[in-house]
Amino acid sequence: MLARLGYAGIVIEGKPKKDDLYKIFINKDGVKILPDNSLRGLGNYAVVEKMKGEFGDKIACISIGTAGEMKLAASSIAFTDMELRPTRHAGRGGSGAVMGSKGVKVIVLDDTGMKMREPKDKAKFRDANKIFTEGLRSHGVTGKALPAFGTNVLTNIINEAGGYPAYNFKEGRFAGASKISGETEAALETERGGLATHGCHRGCVILCSGVYNDKDGNYLTKQPEYETVWANGGNCGIDDMDKIAMMDFLYDDFGLDTIEMGNSIAVAMDAGLLKFGDADGAINLIKEVGKGTPLGRILGNGAAVTGKVFGVERVPVVKGQAMPAYDPRAVKGIGVTYATSTMGADHTAGYATTANILKVGGYVDPLKPEGQIELSRNLQIATAAIDSTGMCLFIAFAVLDQPETFQALIDMLNAFYGLNLTADDVTALGKDILKKERAFNLKAGLSREQDRLPDYFKTELVGPHNVKFDVSDEDLDKVMNW
Numbered sequence: 001m002l003a004r005l006g007y008a009g010i011v012i013e014g015k016p017k018k019d020d021l022y023k024i025f026i027n028k029d030g031v032k033i034l035p036d037n038s039l040r041g042l043g044n045y046a047v048v049e050k051m052k053g054e055f056g057d058k059i060a061c062i063s064i065g066t067a068g069e070m071k072l073a074a075s076s077i078a079f080t081d082m083e084l085r086p087t088r089h090a091g092r093g094g095s096g097a098v099m100g101s102k103g104v105k106v107i108v109l110d111d112t113g114m115k116m117r118e119p120k121d122k123a124k125f126r127d128a129n130k131i132f133t134e135g136l137r138s139h140g141v142t143g144k145a146l147p148a149f150g151t152n153v154l155t156n157i158i159n160e161a162g163g164y165p166a167y168n169f170k171e172g173r174f175a176g177a178s179k180i181s182g183e184t185e186a187a188l189e190t191e192r193g194g195l196a197t198h199g200c201h202r203g204c205v206i207l208c209s210g211v212y213n214d215k216d217g218n219y220l221t222k223q224p225e226y227e228t229v230w231a232n233g234g235n236c237g238i239d240d241m242d243k244i245a246m247m248d249f250l251y252d253d254f255g256l257d258t259i260e261m262g263n264s265i266a267v268a269m270d271a272g273l274l275k276f277g278d279a280d281g282a283i284n285l286i287k288e289v290g291k292g293t294p295l296g297r298i299l300g301n302g303a304a305v306t307g308k309v310f311g312v313e314r315v316p317v318v319k320g321q322a323m324p325a326y327d328p329r330a331v332k333g334i335g336v337t338y339a340t341s342t343m344g345a346d347h348t349a350g351y352a353t354t355a356n357i358l359k360v361g362g363y364v365d366p367l368k369p370e371g372q373i374e375l376s377r378n379l380q381i382a383t384a385a386i387d388s389t390g391m392c393l394f395i396a397f398a399v400l401d402q403p404e405t406f407q408a409l410i411d412m413l414n415a416f417y418g419l420n421l422t423a424d425d426v427t428a429l430g431k432d433i434l435k436k437e438r439a440f441n442l443k444a445g446l447s448r449e450q451d452r453l454p455d456y457f458k459t460e461l462v463g464p465h466n467v468k469f470d471v472s473d474e475d476l477d478k479v480m481n482w
């Protein structure tokens with residue numbers, strides 16, 4: 001919608017002098033910034049309902065919940081899906097707090113009267129798009145596994161590989177995994193009249209998402225992702241899919257990063273605040289965050305803050321950001337990415353699970369330190385470039401595995417914009433982005449000393465493989481030396 005309206009992005013500079021909340025409305029006639037304090041304290045679902053009442057249902061919303069208003073470090077920015085539900089989130093990095101600091105509660109887009117943008121070379125674009133789409137549909141991950149079971153197809157795979165962090169990263173396998181796997185989730189969705197295959201937006205051909213109904217067949221939330229199910233499931237010792245789906249709904253409504261929050265709760269469990277496996281206790285803690293009680297604000301500021309406040313030493317964070325769903329000791333390539341990614345522990349920045357576990361784009365033994373630096377480096381470069389196209393990152397499975405799909409992506413960009421990009425240009429673009437990100441970090445006071453995992457990953461063995469993180473600091477410092 002934003003692209004149809006003619007914008008590549010929205011930049012909001014400065015912040016209001018007073019404490020008012022604002023909504024921003026963008027349509028074919030331009031941009032309006034309007035004060036609206038009636039939005040204060042609303043969850044994302046209520047905000048969207050209010051905007052529908054005001055602007056009709058041909059809109060899309062970008063909003064923050066109460067967590068963003070409170071400027072919590074785990075707050076997210078929500079984006080509506082095709083059903084106008086606030087279920088897609090810019091989850092990581094506390095982006096909701098940035099929007100909240102500017103007093104912007106919601107941005108409403110209405111692209112009525114705007115046309116699809118036209119490629120510079122229509123015929124070339126159509127041909128490249130056809131090859132690209134066929135590439136996505138024929139690849140085992142993007143054409144079969146993701147549409148059928150969603151990202152949660154990974155639960156059984158990563159658990160089997162011994163890289164599934166359970167009980168706040170104490171074990172590499174979770175006994176309850178099959179109860180919360182993608183296969184179980186998809187079966188429940190179908191049985192209850194939800195959807196096991198569904199897209200975020202009208203242009204997606206992978207359709208890795210879904211709709212999760214409760215026991216009575218009523219909408220509860222969108223299909224909880226692998227990361228969400230893991231962080232709030234296995235990592236907290238919880239194996240109840242319905243309770244995890246309820247947590248997912250609450251996170252979407254309050255506007256919270258599910259990975260950070262699952263880690264906060266697991267750290268709180270380690271501190272003895274509640275027992276591992278206590279799903280109702282975890283739901284109550286999430287409600288505390290939404291309400292903004294002192295305990296809620298501690299948890300909502302993420303795992304690092306929670307660990308400090310409760311005196312927990314085993315806190316799985318890098319640069320203050322909590323780790324996602326792969327134990328870095330048993331999936332060492334992703335460990336290198338966690339350590340060296342500019343935004344802290346981030347799996348998407350260089351998803352080495354591909355070659356470590358899925359055998360997509362080659363194979364590098366996940367349990368050995370050899371080859372992980374190069375794997376993570378190359379993926380971080382490719383990911384920075386793919387992210388900058390605005391494509392969903394899941395295209396990467398097919399793009400990195402099938403040369404003709406990669407070429408089709410470049411051909412599409414060239415045909416659309418009238419460019420002559422080559423594969424080398426794409427690599428150069430990725431490197432340039434990473435360089436700029438690192439320069440930003442340096443100015444922000446983050447240097448190579450922060451490109452490290454917490455010490456206990458280097459000393460504590462994790463089962464079932466009984467491995468530790470043994471990629472040397474010296475090697476970690478070589479990731480960005482290409």
Ligand code: SF4
Pocket residue numbers: 198199200201204205206207208209392393394
């Ligand atoms: S493949 Fe990407 S765009 Fe499509 S449904 Fe999944 S996350 Fe959304």
